[in-house]
Amino acid sequence: MLESTSENITNKILIEFAKTIEMFGLTPLESRLFAYMYLAEKPMTLDDMGEALGKSKTSMSTSIRNLSDSNLVTRVWKKGVRKDLYEANSYLFKNFMSFYVNRWLDAVNHQKDSLEVIREKLEHHDTEEGHETNEKLLKVINFHKQVESSFRNMRQS
Amino acid sequence: MLESTSENITNKILIEFAKTIEMFGLTPLESRLFAYMYLAEKPMTLDDMGEALGKSKTSMSTSIRNLSDSNLVTRVWKKGVRKDLYEANSYLFKNFMSFYVNRWLDAVNHQKDSLEVIREKLEHHDTEEGHETNEKLLKVINFHKQVESSFRNMRQS
């Protein structure tokens, strides 16, 4: 290793940045891919990405699809170019946060529904044991409500 | 399967509850374990847990240690009982949130530090390319700051 080139430094930024992105629940590859695209600041093809990260095109295809579904990258058009082109979305924070919060809210809402179904079933158990169970269930449901509201708050801030 | 017993229902609650806990970054087993302990509402030994979840005592030992490090369960004493006893902490929401927020803040702070080190190195690159890199770096650092403040806010709400 000689001295630290700019190329080199960008790579270090990429590595650190990707670690943070992983915390949002993306896989290591998706994270590195996003970080790379964000730092590159230009539309690129699956082949470009694959070469840059040293991974198969299949990997790029599935990764980019996930990033795209999560609204973190966008497909763009450029006349004369036949291959699909993708670009990292700007507004890093805004996009990551809403991606994150949405994922939480979706999950929690689904859980709340499941718990509600259980609660209905439990109503037919008019026993001592049933009441105990019901109390616990209420606590758990309440926990979910608090989590939900906590993430809802996060959205606007 | 006959009709749904109370036992049965508690188990369903456990399954759903555990799914939510997984979202906080605990492993499936840790999640199930915590959910079980929380619903049981009484101190229990590694053997109790192992039997209840059908897993080895070793698994219980490591899982309980993680839960304990995360302040989600506590070791308790009971005279006459020789084995270690553990109990799920109450204040579900408060404990989970602070566990979660702390983990985020720790990670993000560490990342910010790493990026700061990179930034210092970059100062010696007084080239066109270096300036571009620096701009990107600033954006990434800024992103981290926003994430940090977002989770800081979460703490008090």
Next chain:
DNA sequence: TTTTTCGTACAGTTTATTCTGTATAAAGTT
């Protein structure tokens, strides 16, 4: 229409994580 290029489904491989059993250390009991 034929040929080429591109993207993705799918099966299989590799890599990482989770879990178990054995061995050992630490603490309790006789």
Next chain:
DNA sequence: AACTTTATACAGAATAAACTGTACGAAAAA
């Protein structure tokens, strides 16, 4: 002190996740 019992370190087995290569359908180019 010798003997039990309990908890955990560690190495290896089982399981899950990530990744690749081949194959195929769709769309563009010839």
